[in-house]
Amino acid sequence: MTRDELKAEMLRHLQYSFGKDPAHAQVRDWRMALSMAVRDRIVEPWFAATRATYSGQHKRVYYLSLEFLIGRLLEDAIVNLGLGQAAREACAALDLDFEAVMTDEPDAALGNGGLGRLAACFLDSLSTLSIPAHGYGIRYEHGLFKQSFHEGRQVEQAEDWLNQPHAWEFERAESSYEIGFWGEVEEKDGRAIWHPGDAVLARAYDTPVIGWQGRWANTLRLWGAKPTKLFDLARFNTGDFTAAAQPEEAARTISRVLYPDDTTDAGRELRLKQEYFFAAASIRDILRRYTSEYDDIRRLPHKVAIQLNDTHPAIAGPELVRILHDEHGLAFDEAVQIASATLNYTNHTLLPEALERWSEGLMRHLLPRHMRLIEQIDDWHARTTKGRTLSAIDQGSVKMGELSFMLANRVNGVSALHTGLMKKTVFAELDRLHPDRIVNQTNGVTPRRWLLACNPGLSGLVTETIGTGWEDDLERLGQLDPHVSDAGFRARFAAVKRANKAHLSDWIGREMGISVDPDAMFDVQIKRIHEYKRQLMNVLDVIATWHAMRGEPGLDWVPRVKIFGGKAAPGYQTAKEIIRLINDVATVVNSDPAIGDRLKVVYPPNYNVSMAERLIPAADLSEQISTAGKEASGTGNMKFALNGAPTIGTLDGANVEIRERVGAGNFFLFGLTAEEAMARREVPDHAGRAIAASPELAQAIAHLERGTFSPGEPDRYRHLAQILRHHDYFLVCSDFAAYHAKQRAVDAVFRDRDAWVAMAARNTARSGWFSSDRTIRSYAAEIWDVTPVEVGPGA
Numbered sequence: 001m002t003r004d005e006l007k008a009e010m011l012r013h014l015q016y017s018f019g020k021d022p023a024h025a026q027v028r029d030w031r032m033a034l035s036m037a038v039r040d041r042i043v044e045p046w047f048a049a050t051r052a053t054y055s056g057q058h059k060r061v062y063y064l065s066l067e068f069l070i071g072r073l074l075e076d077a078i079v080n081l082g083l084g085q086a087a088r089e090a091c092a093a094l095d096l097d098f099e100a101v102m103t104d105e106p107d108a109a110l111g112n113g114g115l116g117r118l119a120a121c122f123l124d125s126l127s128t129l130s131i132p133a134h135g136y137g138i139r140y141e142h143g144l145f146k147q148s149f150h151e152g153r154q155v156e157q158a159e160d161w162l163n164q165p166h167a168w169e170f171e172r173a174e175s176s177y178e179i180g181f182w183g184e185v186e187e188k189d190g191r192a193i194w195h196p197g198d199a200v201l202a203r204a205y206d207t208p209v210i211g212w213q214g215r216w217a218n219t220l221r222l223w224g225a226k227p228t229k230l231f232d233l234a235r236f237n238t239g240d241f242t243a244a245a246q247p248e249e250a251a252r253t254i255s256r257v258l259y260p261d262d263t264t265d266a267g268r269e270l271r272l273k274q275e276y277f278f279a280a281a282s283i284r285d286i287l288r289r290y291t292s293e294y295d296d297i298r299r300l301p302h303k304v305a306i307q308l309n310d311t312h313p314a315i316a317g318p319e320l321v322r323i324l325h326d327e328h329g330l331a332f333d334e335a336v337q338i339a340s341a342t343l344n345y346t347n348h349t350l351l352p353e354a355l356e357r358w359s360e361g362l363m364r365h366l367l368p369r370h371m372r373l374i375e376q377i378d379d380w381h382a383r384t385t386k387g388r389t390l391s392a393i394d395q396g397s398v399k400m401g402e403l404s405f406m407l408a409n410r411v412n413g414v415s416a417l418h419t420g421l422m423k424k425t426v427f428a429e430l431d432r433l434h435p436d437r438i439v440n441q442t443n444g445v446t447p448r449r450w451l452l453a454c455n456p457g458l459s460g461l462v463t464e465t466i467g468t469g470w471e472d473d474l475e476r477l478g479q480l481d482p483h484v485s486d487a488g489f490r491a492r493f494a495a496v497k498r499a500n501k502a503h504l505s506d507w508i509g510r511e512m513g514i515s516v517d518p519d520a521m522f523d524v525q526i527k528r529i530h531e532y533k534r535q536l537m538n539v540l541d542v543i544a545t546w547h548a549m550r551g552e553p554g555l556d557w558v559p560r561v562k563i564f565g566g567k568a569a570p571g572y573q574t575a576k577e578i579i580r581l582i583n584d585v586a587t588v589v590n591s592d593p594a595i596g597d598r599l600k601v602v603y604p605p606n607y608n609v610s611m612a613e614r615l616i617p618a619a620d621l622s623e624q625i626s627t628a629g630k631e632a633s634g635t636g637n638m639k640f641a642l643n644g645a646p647t648i649g650t651l652d653g654a655n656v657e658i659r660e661r662v663g664a665g666n667f668f669l670f671g672l673t674a675e676e677a678m679a680r681r682e683v684p685d686h687a688g689r690a691i692a693a694s695p696e697l698a699q700a701i702a703h704l705e706r707g708t709f710s711p712g713e714p715d716r717y718r719h720l721a722q723i724l725r726h727h728d729y730f731l732v733c734s735d736f737a738a739y740h741a742k743q744r745a746v747d748a749v750f751r752d753r754d755a756w757v758a759m760a761a762r763n764t765a766r767s768g769w770f771s772s773d774r775t776i777r778s779y780a781a782e783i784w785d786v787t788p789v790e791v792g793p794g795a
């Protein structure tokens with residue numbers, strides 16, 4: 001598509017789709033016009049993919065996830081369709097600021113963090129690999145809350161992405177299912193019939209997901225909740241208008257908000273309703289599609305593979321058994337066998353507080369038929385495995401991890417270390433009973449968004465050096481490796497990073513009013529705020545460094561900009577104290593004349609996917625410092641390495657595999673291993689001993705206790721100090737000295753510019769394996785038993 005064609009299409013949409021005169025159009029109107037012009041190019045490959053899947057009777061993959069953190073979609077579509085240049089030029093010809101048009105789009109923040117972003121990267125790779133697939137989720141009216149800081153404290157505001165025009169979805173009023181809740185189960189002639197007490201409608205909204213070069217498009221189908229009867233006319237006519245609207249309100253509540261909690265027990269009943277609502281609608285839709293094509297329901301696993309993204313959609317298992325047994329009349333054991341040959345489960349965390357459990361009472365009340373089936377599934381498992389000591393029902397609650405495991409063909413972890421720990425800890429007994437069921441699938445990230453689109457400077461250099469083709473064959477980045485010893489290549493690599501940093505410095509100046517030196521080291525930690533991710537250790541290192549700088553202002557310090565980004569779950573008090581501390585430390589450090597430009601702390605509010613796209617290309621150092629054994633994988637770690645930022649990190653999650661691939665000499669390792677961490681927790685007063693052994697740490701904690709960063713309220717950080725001294729489960733104190741020392745090693749390498757650039761470039765050259773295309777190929781071969789559909793040349 002040429003510039004002129006695209007421009008003409010934009011003008012046509014502006015006029016006929018939106019009824020706007022170009023003379024009066026705002027940025028938003030132009031953004032919509034461009035989006036529609038681009039969207040039109042997706043529809044044909046989308047239809048062609050559907051036709052090819054039907055006519056070839058290909059097996060389909062269904063990815064069920066309560067979160068899809070997809071971010072902005074316009075740039076993604078432009079990049080995948082190869083319309084970058086045409087779009088830039090068309091905007092220029094219309095006298096539009098291309099950047100402004102692109103950044104007008106709100107992020108679709110239908111997720112909390114890693115698990116939701118992984119689902120989005122997987123959709124991109126499934127389309128790129130032309131694997132017939134659907135993502136299924138909820139169309140939340142309000143995505144993840146907006147974060148702002150008031151006097152350093154996190155304040156949450158409702159997010160409102162649907163309030164702005166949205167170009168990418170197609171509402172499918174004809175695809176609606178009635179989803180029941182509550183009620184009774186009637187036994188009749190040996191069969192169970194569930195009579196729900198209440199129901200809502202699940203209505204489909206489809207977003208096409210275009211793959212690389214527009215060869216294939218899959219569908220993300222999100223469910224919105226609607227009332228079964230719109231509105232109580234009788235009540236309305238009596239004048240009780242509020243009561244008349246009540247059924248609609250009640251139903252809509254189900255798809256109103258994303259749970260902003262990625263760890264702890266959250267909003268019981270509504271959360272379970274959400275889970276059943278979307279799982280049941282998805283299962284119904286999958287079976288409708290299957291039965292429209294095939295007669296024999298027993299062959300379901302030959303044509304359908306369902307992936308459960310953590311246990312959040314786990315109730316899909318009992319729902320599938322219910323339909324096969326109660327509605328299709330299959331024997332119970334056969335129904336369970338078919339369901340478990342179709343379903344697979346990915347575990348994303350071993351933290352006990354994040355493993356879902358539902359009270360048996362609530363489950364029986366809300367889903368009476370399902371609760372009985374869960375009991376039967378539990379009995380069936382005991383019967384068929386002799387694993388009688390093991391149960392999915394325990395002390396009045398249903399353990400969704402165990403239930404998902406029992407009903408799965410394959411269960412996977414998300415990094416080698418995490419999968420090993422699954423086998424050793426939470427699922428040890430189930431693994432013994434089913435030794436082939438647990439498999440590892442190390443996470444990956446899409447190189448289209450996380451290199452090509454977000455880092456045009458570096459992707460341009462890559463293409464000039466090794467040619468195109470790496471975008472969907474990322475291992476080809478390995479061909480950069482020999483160029484790293486070429487001083488000319490290193491200089492160009494350094495120039496790209498410098499330009500990205502200058503660009504980010506401008507943004508930080510504009511948005512935050514903080515001036516930072518683009519030649520300083522940009523040291524970045526961006527992720528949800530959580531004790532196990534140890535932002536607290538990072539900020540203690542800032543305090544220690546600041547203290548040392550004040551003591552010896554004459555030393556030749558390596559200038560650093562410490563960048564933080566991330567949200568805390570609204571009910572997670574300790575995480576919120578850590579946020580406040582980072583902001584308080586920033587206030588003191590950034591205005592300290594003794595420090596000047598040598599240390600800055602920058603914490604932009606409302607970290608999201610778009611902000612990650614801005615920060616990662618400009619990073620020098622990637623902070624991946626979780627307590628070993630606690631971060632299942634991490635995916636930010638992969639994005640940084642790919643964009644040429646070496647890691648300072650522990651042997652946790654996928655860090656282990658990153659270090660193996662980029663080479664130990666290009667990774668700053670420190671800290672206890674997962675095994676050592678477990679042993680250390682048993683040592684009496686391990687924190688006290690670590691504090692006594694590290695004057696820097698003792699001094700930093702003393703600053704917290706003295707109120708150095710909270711003048712006027714010296715007690716503000718007492719609680720954090722208490723945790724460090726007496727309840728340091730995440731071993732911040734035990735790892736601090738090693739971390740602080742390793743940061744000085746980082747300084748030393750950074751000082752040697754050439755050595756640093758070589759290390760950074762090797763990170764890019766050796767990160768090809770972390771493409772989500774590799775991950776999806778591996779799921780396809782080892783879990784789903786599907787192969788890519790052959791397609792002709794694309795757009």
Ligand code: 26Q
Nearest residue numbers: 113114115118262266348414631632633634635
């Ligand atoms: C549980 C119960 C009740 C309500 C909510 C939840 C809940 C919600 C979200 C529990 C966990 C999550 C999200 C977890 C998550 O994002 N895990 C991350 O997954 C990534 C992809 O595999 C990994 O890279 C990260 O290591 C892991 O933390």
